[in-house]
Amino acid sequence: MMASTFQENCISVINGAPSWAVFFLFDLLDNFLCIVFRFVDQVMEEKPESCQCSNPQETSGYEFLSDHQHLSETLYRRRNIFRQAGFLRFARKLPEITKKIGIATFLRNFLFPEKMKKVPREVANRWSDCGCKNCVSWTNNDKLNVIVKQPSVSPDLLMSNKPVDNVIFIHGFLASSSYWTNTVFKYLPETTEKTNYRFFAVDLLGFGDSPKPRDCRYSLQEHVEMIEKSVILPNNLTSFHVVAHSMGCIVAVALAAKFSGSVKSIALVAPPYFGDKEGASCDALDVIAEKKLWPPTSFFSAMMAWYEHIARGVCFVVCRHHRTWEKIIKIITWRRYK
Known part of the structure; x- marks a missing residue:
């Protein structure tokens, strides 16, 4: 028994050593890129936003929230060996240094003609993000993307004037409303005889086709x-059920707490559960995104x-140039490019 445990520990150490080395280098690389992006942001943007390496009080580009203590610790306190050792002190002073010297202003004036700078336009994405029509289409709407499905009802059910049962589906992390439309909605019957249902599958803020505003912290409250704003009020939902998966379960519980008098039931699929201690x-x-190579x-x-x-x-290499990658993939796979 002890030999088996010792063998498992040895395997764990052997597998963990390469992971530790790789992510140690990532800690260093991330700090270096912090300095690079801060300088380039100074050149490319007149009002650059602060990254999450800064303290909440030091952030710029959006209004500081007085209740910042309710934000997740992972926003500003992600563990990094070099950050904790104070390697970012120079990076925090870089904007002030470049502003005093005038390097960023000189490069901005040199790279961008005055005529281009005077054109009034609202920038939805940063310079490192794609600005194609599809990627900024969400700017035309300030509400979440909602997929609605309501099966037809039988004549008898229609005559009974039975109230509609509304169900809100909330997806999890790195997903969208398609998680529900492809797994639940497609198998719903076209006609119901006993219950009148109306289903809403939402793309959470920042996911799918929903808005991805820059001046937003994507907090639970938001x-x-x-x-x-996008589902309950426009559809006058006085009562509804909630079905959620993974990270969406946290949003669902918060939604149920706010509308405790309206929520008839709540179903949580694979909900995350962690302690409430400091640093939780x-x-x-560490559990959700464990640092491992395989x-x-x-x-x-x-x-x-x-x-x-x-x-x-x-994202700069892949997402910003996604149209180029799409062309390459279609050429490699012998698909005709349209």
């Missing part, structure tokens, strides 16, 4: 308010969750 959010992130999906999730600037670099 998620609930957007569901209220970071401990939860499988690739876990490695990618950890990289994108723990490292803000590396994730931004990946």
Whole structure:
């Protein structure tokens, strides 16, 4: 028994050593990219936003919330060896240094003609994000994208004037309303004879085709308010059921707490549960996005969750140039490009 335990510990150490080395380098790379992005943001944007390496009080680009203590610790306190050692002190002073010297202003004036700077336009995305028509289409709407399905009712049910049972479906992390439309909605009957249902599948704020505003912290309160604004109020829902999956369960519980008199039932599928001790959010992130190299999906999730600037670099290479990648993929797969 002891030999088996010792063998398992040895395997765990052997597998953990490469992961520790890789993510140690990622800690260093993320701090370096922080300095790079801060300088480039100074050049490309007249009012650059602060990254989450800063303290909440130091953030710019949006109004500081007085109740910032309710934000997740993972927003500003993601563990990083070099950040905790104070390696970002220079990066925090970089905007002031470049502003005093005038380097950023000089490069901005040199790279962008005065005529271009005077054109009034509302920028939806940052310079490192894609600005194509599809990627900024959400700017035309200030409400969540909602997929509604209501099966037809039988004549007998229609004559009975039975009230409609409304059901709100909330997806989880890295998902969208398609999670429900492809797994539940497609199997619903076209006609119901006993109960009159109306189903709402929402894209949460920042997901799917819903708005992705820059001046937003994507807090639990904002998620609930957007569901209220996009689903409950427009459809006059006085009573409804809630079905949620994964991260959406947290939003569902908050929604049920706010509308306790309207929620008839709540169904939570694979809800996350973690303690409420200090640092629990970071401990939860350790579990949800564990720093390991295998499988690739876990490695990618950890990289994108723990490292803000590396994730931004990946989005710059992949997402900002997605149309180019789409062309390449279609050529490689012998699909005709339209």
